[in-house]
Structure formats: structure tokens, C-alpha cells
Amino acid sequence: QVRLVQSGAEVKKPGASVKISCETFGYTFTGFFIHWVRQAPGRGLEWMGEINPNSGDTKYAQKFQGRVTMTRDTSITTAYMELISLTSGDTAVYYCARVPCKTNGVCYSDYWGPGTLVTVSS
Amino acid sequence: SYVLTQPPSVSVAPGQRARITCGGNNIGSKSVHWYHQKTGQAPVLVVYDDSDRPSGIPERFSGSNSGNTATLTINRVEVGDEADYYCQVWDASSDDWVFGGGTKLTVL
Numbered sequence: 636q637v638r639l640v641q642s643g644a645e646v647k648k649p650g651a652s653v654k655i656s657c658e659t660f661g662y663t664f665t666g667f668f669i670h671w672v673r674q675a676p677g678r679g680l681e682w683m684g685e686i687n688p689n690s691g692d693t694k695y696a697q698k699f700q701g702r703v704t705m706t707r708d709t710s711i712t713t714a715y716m717e718l719i720s721l722t723s724g725d726t727a728v729y730y731c732a733r734v735p736c737k738t739n740g741v742c743y744s745d746y747w748g749p750g751t752l753v754t755v756s757s
Numbered sequence: 758s759y760v761l762t763q764p765p766s767v768s769v770a771p772g773q774r775a776r777i778t779c780g781g782n783n784i785g786s787k788s789v790h791w792y793h794q795k796t797g798q799a800p801v802l803v804v805y806d807d808s809d810r811p812s813g814i815p816e817r818f819s820g821s822n823s824g825n826t827a828t829l830t831i832n833r834v835e836v837g838d839e840a841d842y843y844c845q846v847w848d849a850s851s852d853d854w855v856f857g858g859g860t861k862l863t864v865l
Binding site for chain 2: 682732745
């Protein structure tokens with residue numbers, strides 16, 4: 636069955652960077668986009684960007700432009716999200732999600748990873 | 758950027774109907790997706806493309822979208838439906854995905 640397995644919790648100091656992995660199982664990795672979404676404690680969901688695992692093409696939310704990099708390794712069906720120059724405001728749970736698209740072009744997130752808690756603290 | 762507005766909370770008794778709204782400028786022209794999220798868990802897709810239901814989601818969950826409001830309706834609400842509910846759209850003008858602020862559904 637479809638599963639997305641994320642790397643474990645991280646504690647980082649301000650100014651550091653973090654790289655989270657999202658290993659996928661049970662489907663053709665290159666056939667579906669991967670989205671990254673984060674959720675600060677007690678807050679709502681925030682879309683960060685997407686990667687096309689087939690081409691490696693990415694699209695980032697304007698808020699994260701210049702600080703986020705999404706990559707993938709098709710040989711191990713894994714997507715990565717790296718965020719640099721961390722501040723306390725980046726403390727959040729980070730999710731990856733698989734994104735199928737209907738023939739009408741409508742896309743949505745159907746399977747989500749369990750989330751990775753990133754804590755930024757001095 | 759495009760803004761989606763949800764009520765912070767909705768309360769309903771078990772067995773009753775819950776309606777959770779998602780407001781946005783001409784949202785009826787967009788495709789709306791709904792997710793629920795229980796405490797400490799990842800979001801789960803409950804409705805996509807306004808009114809489609811993923812496999813495994815009960816028929817009690819339905820969606821509609823017209824004008825400036827999209828609505829998630831949950832019939833015969835159960836205690837297990839208690840969760841935060843988020844709407845989501847893709848905004849073509851910014852080429853970004855946007856989430857609503859979320860609605861906490863409380864089953865009294």
C-alpha cells in the first residue's frame with residue numbers, strides 16, 4: 636500500500652539548516668508530485684512547495700524562495716526538503732504528501748507522511 | 758495573495774449535521790479540497806475537487822462549492838469526526854497552494 640515515511644525529529648540552532656527525507660513505498664515514485672507542507676505549533680497548514688520526481692522540477696512558495704531546496708533520488712524513491720537559515724519561527728512539523736492529478740488537471744494531496752518535528756532553539 | 762476564510766470553530770451534537778464553510782473571492786471558480794486532522798496526526802483527505810470522496814471516506818462527508826463559499830457537510834456526525842478541518846485551493850494568480858485557517862469541529 637502507499638506509504639510515505641519521513642526522517643526523525645531534529646533540533647537545530649538558529650542559523651543552521653535542516654534536511655528532511657520522505658521515503659515512498661507502494662506506488663510509482665515518478666508518477667506523482669510531492670508537496671511539502673508545514674505546521675507551526677497550534678497553527679494551521681502552510682504550503683511550502685512541490686517537486687516533480689520525474690523531472691526534478693520544483694516550485695516554491697514565495698515565502699520560502701531562497702531558503703528552501705527540494706530534491707529527489709529516484710533510485711531510492713525518496714524526496715528531500717532542505718531549509719536553511721533557520722529561526723525560531725521555523726519550529727514546526729513538516730509533512731510530505733503525494734499529489735495525484737485528475738484528467739481535468741485538478742491536483743490534491745491524497746497520502747501524507749507522519750510529519751517531522753523540527754525544533755529551532757538556541 | 759488569495760485568502761481562504763474559515764470559522765475558527767463549529768459545534769454540533771452527535772447525529773446532527775455539521776457544515777464547515779470556506780470563503781474566498783469567487784472560490785466557485787476553483788477546485789476545493791478538504792482535509793481533517795486529528796490531534797497529533799497528519800492531515801487526511803476527505804473531499805477533493807469540490808465534491809469527490811476518496812475511497813474509505815464515508816458517504817456522510819460531502820462537499821459543495823459556489824460563488825464565494827465552499828462547504829463541507831458532515832451528516833450524522835459522530836464523536837470520531839472531532840478534528841480540525843482545512844480547505845485548500847490552488848491559486849492560479851500566484852501559482853501557490855493556499856490553505857484556509859482551519860475549523861475545529863467539536864462534537865458535544
